[in-house]
Amino acid sequence: MEKLSHLNESQWQAVCHEGSHLLITAGPGTGKTHTLTHRIAHLAPTLKSGENILAITFTNKAAGQMKDRLAALGVSPSHVFTGTFHAFCLKLLRDHFEHTALPKDFKVAAPEDIGGFDKETLERISRMKSSQLALAPDEDFKNYQRCLRQNNLIDFDDILREALLLLEDEDIAARLRRRYRYIFVDEYQDSNIVQNALLKILARDGVQLTAIGDANQSIYGFRGSRVDLFRRFQEDFTPAKILTLQENYRSASGLLAASGQIMGGVELLARLETQGKLVIHQAATDRAEADYVAHQIEKLIGGLDMNTSRRAVRSLGDIAVLYRLNAQRHALSQALEHLGIPFQVSQKPKKPEKYCDEHALGRNEEELEFNVEKVSLMSLHAAKGLEFPVVFITGCESNLLPLDLMEMKGEAQEERRLFYVGMTRAREHLYLTHARRRQLFGRTLAQEPCPYLADISEELKAIDAARRQTLKKDPDSLQMKFF
Numbered sequence: 001m002e003k004l005s006h007l008n009e010s011q012w013q014a015v016c017h018e019g020s021h022l023l024i025t026a027g028p029g030t031g032k033t034h035t036l037t038h039r040i041a042h043l044a045p046t047l048k049s050g051e052n053i054l055a056i057t058f059t060n061k062a063a064g065q066m067k068d069r070l071a072a073l074g075v076s077p078s079h080v081f082t083g084t085f086h087a088f089c090l091k092l093l094r095d096h097f098e099h100t101a102l103p104k105d106f107k108v109a110a111p112e113d114i115g116g117f118d119k120e121t122l123e124r125i126s127r128m129k130s131s132q133l134a135l136a137p138d139e140d141f142k143n144y145q146r147c148l149r150q151n152n153l154i155d156f157d158d159i160l161r162e163a164l165l166l167l168e169d170e171d172i173a174a175r176l177r178r179r180y181r182y183i184f185v186d187e188y189q190d191s192n193i194v195q196n197a198l199l200k201i202l203a204r205d206g207v208q209l210t211a212i213g214d215a216n217q218s219i220y221g222f223r224g225s226r227v228d229l230f231r232r233f234q235e236d237f238t239p240a241k242i243l244t245l246q247e248n249y250r251s252a253s254g255l256l257a258a259s260g261q262i263m264g265g266v267e268l269l270a271r272l273e274t275q276g277k278l279v280i281h282q283a284a285t286d287r288a289e290a291d292y293v294a295h296q297i298e299k300l301i302g303g304l305d306m307n308t309s310r311r312a313v314r315s316l317g318d319i320a321v322l323y324r325l326n327a328q329r330h331a332l333s334q335a336l337e338h339l340g341i342p343f344q345v346s347q348k349p350k351k352p353e354k355y356c357d358e359h360a361l362g363r364n365e366e367e368l369e370f371n372v373e374k375v376s377l378m379s380l381h382a383a384k385g386l387e388f389p390v391v392f393i394t395g396c397e398s399n400l401l402p403l404d405l406m407e408m409k410g411e412a413q414e415e416r417r418l419f420y421v422g423m424t425r426a427r428e429h430l431y432l433t434h435a436r437r438r439q440l441f442g443r444t445l446a447q448e449p450c451p452y453l454a455d456i457s458e459e460l461k462a463i464d465a466a467r468r469q470t471l472k473k474d475p476d477s478l479q480m481k482f483f
Contacts, residue, residue: 007034007035007038008031008247010243010244010245010246010247011031011034011035011038011245013243014035014039014243014245015035015038015039015042016042017039017210017241017243020208020239020240020241021203021208021209021210021211021233021237021238021239021240021241022208022209022210022211022240022241022242022243023188023210023211023212023230023233023234023240023241023242023243024036024210024211024212024213024242024243024244024245025212025213025214025215025242025243025244025245026212026213026214026244026245027214027216027245027246027248027266027268028214028217028248028250028251028259028268028421028424029248029249029250029251029256029268029387029424030245030246030247030248030249030268031245031247031249032186032212032213032214032245033062033065033066033069033186034069035212035245036055036066036184036186036210036212037066037069037070037073037075038073039184039210040053040055040070040073040075040080040182040184041070041073041074041075043182044075044076044079044080047079047181047182048181050178050179051178051179051180051181052079052080052081052179052180052181053079053080053081053180053181053182053183053184054080054081054088054180054182054183054184054202055070055080055081055082055083055183055184055186056083056084056085056088056183056184056185056186057082057083057084057186057187058084058085058186058187058190059084059365059385060083060084060087060361060362060365061365061367061385062186062187062385063082063083063084063087066082066186067082070082081180084361085160085195085198086156086159086160086361087361088163089159089160089162089163089198090108090159090163090357090361092163092166092167092176093106093159093162093163093166094357096166096172099166099169099172100162100165100166102154102162103152105152106152106153106154107152107153107154107355107360108153108154108155108156108159108357108360108361109148109151109153109154109155110351110360110363112351113151113153114144114147114148114153114155115147116143116147117140117144117147121140121144122144124140125140125141125144126155126156126157126223126224127222127223127224128141129155129157129158129161129194129224130157130160130192130193130194130223130224131192131193131224131226132193133193133194133197156364157194160194160195160198161194163198164194164197164198164201167198167201167202173201173202174205176202177202177204177205177206177207180202180207181206181207181208182207182208182210183199183202183203183207183208183209183210184209184210184211184212185199185209185210185211185212185213186212186213187212187213187217187385188211188212188213188229188230188233189213189214189215189217189218189225189227189230190213190218190220190225191225191226191229191230192223192224192225192226192229193224193226193229194224196226196229196236199236199237200236200237203237209237211230211233213230215227215230215231216263216266216417216420217384217417217420217421218230218414218417219380219381219384219414219417219418219421220381221411221414222410222411222414246267246268246269247268247269247271248268248269248270248271248272249271249272250272250387250424250427251270251272251276251424251426251427251428252270252272252274252275252276252277252427252428253270253272253274253275253276254275254276254277254278254460255276255278255423255424255426255427255428255430256268256270256276256424257270257457257460258278258423258430258456258457258460258461259420259423259424261455261456261457261460262416262419262420262423262452262455262456263416263417263420266420272427272428274428276426276427276428276429276430277428277429277430278430278432278456278460278461279429279430279431279432280396280431280432280433280434280453280456280461281431281432281433281434282433282434282435282436282449283433283434283435283436284435284436284437285435285436285437285438285439286328286331286395286435286437286438286439287331287335288435289331289394289395289433289434289435290331290332290334290335290394291335292433293321293332293335293392293394293431293433294332294335294336294338294339294341295339296392296431297316297319297321297336297339297341297375298339298341299313300313300314300318300319300390300429301313301314301315301316301319301341314389314390314429315373316341316342316343316373316374316375317371317372317373317374317375317376318388318389318390319375319376319388319389319390319391319392320375320376320377320378320383320386320388320390320391320392320425321343321375321376321377321378321391321392321394322378322379322380322383322391322392322393322394322422322425323377323378323379323380323393323394323395324379324380324395324400324401324403324418325379325395325400325403325405325408325440326379327440327441328394328395328400328440329345329377331439332377332394333345333377336375336377341375342373342374342375343374343375343376343377344368344369344372344374344375344376344377345377345378346366346367346368346376346377346378346379346382347366347367348363348364348365348366348367349362349363349365349367351363366378366379366382376388380393380418380419380421380422381418383421383422383425384421386425387425387426387427388425388426388427389426389427389428389429390426390427390428390429390430390431391422391423391425391426391429391430391431392431392433393419393422393423393430393431393432393433394433394434395433395434395435395438396432396433396434396449396450396452396453397434397435397438397447397448397449397450398447398448398449398450398451399445399447400450401415401418401419401450401452402415402416402451403415405440406441416452419450419452432450432453434447434449434450434453435447
């Protein structure tokens with residue numbers, strides 16, 4: 001097969017790999033989906049009668065994007081099942097319900113469908129189901145499961161666990177292996193122990209597994225994902241080859257260098273010919289921080305007042321404002337509203353009046369209305385997989401990043417990876433803001449700068465130094481001055 005001009009050498013090697021399982025380590029902006037879809041397109045013509053490809057994603061949005069890209073490459077949807085782990089496993093349970101202990105008309109439960117259990121209990125049960133193969137159920141767990149089954153319900157975690165039980169039937173498992181000769185898994189660093197066990201059953205008897213992802217972007221440990229599964233891929237799936245994509249086509253070189261320093265020297269090769277701009281700003285309060293963000297956005301879009309408008313540098317849809325906790329959003333939305341800047345907030349879709357599997361599977365995902373001229377406000381977790389020319393990360397403070405506030409505490413390395421994910425959403429402009437005082441949950445807190453900021457070299461922080469004289473006129477601005 002002749003090499004395609006729009007694939008670099010590393011991508012081409014991954015597309016053409018043969019003879020074993022394959023793990024592709026792909027940093028942010030290295031063309032992960034581009035590579036994966038071209039590999040699927042490369043293998044689709046080799047399928048024999050009755051054979052198909054299984055392409056697994058972790059969000060419905062990612063599945064939709066993959067379907068669109070495969071269609072553009074001429075891959076027939078009849079040859080590829082593209083969907084999330086949950087969508088695939090739910091289809092298995094529907095197709096083979098007579099081999100399960102589930103009723104034919106079971107439904108997937110939404111949290112509001114299950115009464116009598118507090119949020120903490122529900123989260124604890126979910127963590128148990130997603131992080132353990134063998135369970136030791138307590139009374140809460142037993143009562144919860146009894147409540148589900150009495151109402152013909154299963155929850156999100158049960159979809160995977162019931163599918164795993166189903167695949168203990170070797171006839172069904174063998175049938176699936178004959179059907180799906182190639183399996184692809186996107187964002188493999190987000191997989192949990194149950195998903196790993198499912199893949200171990202399916203990727204046997206000549207089935208080839210291709211997984212792609214980045215251990216440095218593993219940020220869902222609180223949901224049961226385990227970054228060690230990514231690192232032990234060659235042990236779980238033998239024989240296996242590991243290939244790496246390092247050429248970044250998203251972020252300016254200065255921003256890429258700064259984000260790499262956060263992860264202890266991760267080196268990606270910047271292919272954009274711009275240095276980019278990194279601005280770090282300290283404000284007196286969270287209100288002042290929000291005002292700073294809003295005014296910077298106003299400058300970027302050229303102003304909203306016809307009398308003072310300047311030539312726009314960016315459009316509203318080019319800009320995202322990120323935060324660690326949703327509680328930070330109130331001050332930001334107020335500041336944007338005060339200046340009349342339109343914005344949208346990522347949120348979970350509303351529950352439809354009539355049940356269907358497709359809607360049930362989408363309830364756990366946050367959505368944004370794309371192709372609109374609005375600034376996007378979202379949590380750092382919700383920003384994963386997205387990119388914007390301009391990104392603000394607010395609340396870069398020691399008890400928010402890493403999270404260590406009241407009873408909320410994030411795992412240290414995962415919090416660092418989360419900050420890295422946020423930084424690598426930016427293409428050209430990245431603003432890291434923090435406040436000396438912040439109001440959260442009815443308390444006024446004295447804040448210290450996020451420790452990650454000290455990991456960024458001074459020369460990268462000083463990219464905007466040429467404008468320092470102008471910025472000194474703003475008494476609240478302490479740009480480029482830390483600690």
